[in-house]
Amino acid sequence: MNKVLFFAHIRDAVGQESLQLEAAGKTVAQLKAEIAEKYKLEKMETVMTAINEEFAMNEEIIQKDDVVAFIPPVSGG
Amino acid sequence: MNKVLFFAHIRDAVGQESLQLEAAGKTVAQLKAEIAEKYKLEKMETVMTAINEEFAMNEEIIQKDDVVAFIPPVSGG
Amino acid sequence: MNYEISKEPIDIQAVIDKVVQREAGAITTFIGTVRELTKGKRTLFLIYETYEAMAVKKLQQIGSEIEERWEGAKVAITHRVGRLDITDVAVVIAVSTPHRNDAYEANRYAIERIKEIVPIWKKEHWEDGEEWMGNQLETVAYPKGHPEEKDLNE
């Protein structure tokens, strides 16, 4: 299983801080597209993805137990 | 009379923090030359002069009661 | 613990103390505060949210980048999260270096990088609504899934 974390406006749209789901074997891009469709998320092309707390490319394949996080454009500072 | 203030290495060379002397009517350059000769001060071309707490040009004429200060190259900060 | 996320008000002096070194002649700090007006719109308060574990790692990465790029630099960064009111301190960056120009440049590098890669988000609250802020340039996209060049805009 994989834990998927949401933040900021994505968290508001999904209505949860995280989900448990099976994503092993999928690419980042595939998971992103599925989540976007399910929760009607927009502007996903501006959203980065992290795997185990490091930024990941769209082509990267998610492994068993990986923690995936969707990172909208940041606005700290 | 005029008060003349010394700082840093000039104060060390003169051996006093200030002098009372009559400088009214002299230019800054004249007073500087006199003091330099009397106390054997070197590198006076790097020393600025202030009259009443404002930088003064070499040609400026010292007035009665003006406070004159010799300002060696500063090194604050 | 030079890189922290804090739920409490930031003790600026404590951040500065972390970078004091006998070899350093200069310390710069950047203190980001909550501004009341942004483009004419009045902010009531902000909420900062973070992905804390990753944010700390990314702050550490920024510190490493600086120490590699500016010789002798020492860095400490604390970012606050939660609710912040006008004039509250959101972030403190302290950088010490042997020479002062480096302290300014390295500090500026740190704030730019924070705005690029550290997972922290702010929600602005106004009288007539609220919104999660993007990267301040709302049109910016990262087609490759991660930022590749510096966004130097505020």
Place this chain on the structure above:
Amino acid sequence: MNYEISKEPIDIQAVIDKVVQREAGAITTFIGTVRELTKGKRTLFLIYETYEAMAVKKLQQIGSEIEERWEGAKVAITHRVGRLDITDVAVVIAVSTPHRNDAYEANRYAIERIKEIVPIWKKEHWEDGEEWMGNQLETVAYPKGHPEEKDLNE
């Protein structure tokens, strides 16, 4: 009292507090500390001396120059005098501005101007002697009796 000469250790937070403003999103500080090694020579301690009345005026002038040049800027500067040991804080410059780039630039301007026009002198004490430091570029002269261009060197 945003411009001060102090015989006591400087309270950094107190200097920062003077520039907090609701319109400012950024505060930068420059903290000049006593460095142990300068060009390989070991400093034991420093003595700073000042022409205090004029120094305060010149600090005020620098503040005015900044407020004229960077819109919305607020400035506070405290310089310490007397004996300072390694890592002691000699000067604190705090600048707040609406936008952060201005806060860095205005702060840097302040330290450069201090090194040009504020009558403060330091005497370095080493194991084998002591010396009043000139403007760090010992060859610089001001043939017209006052500085006319910026000395940007450290």
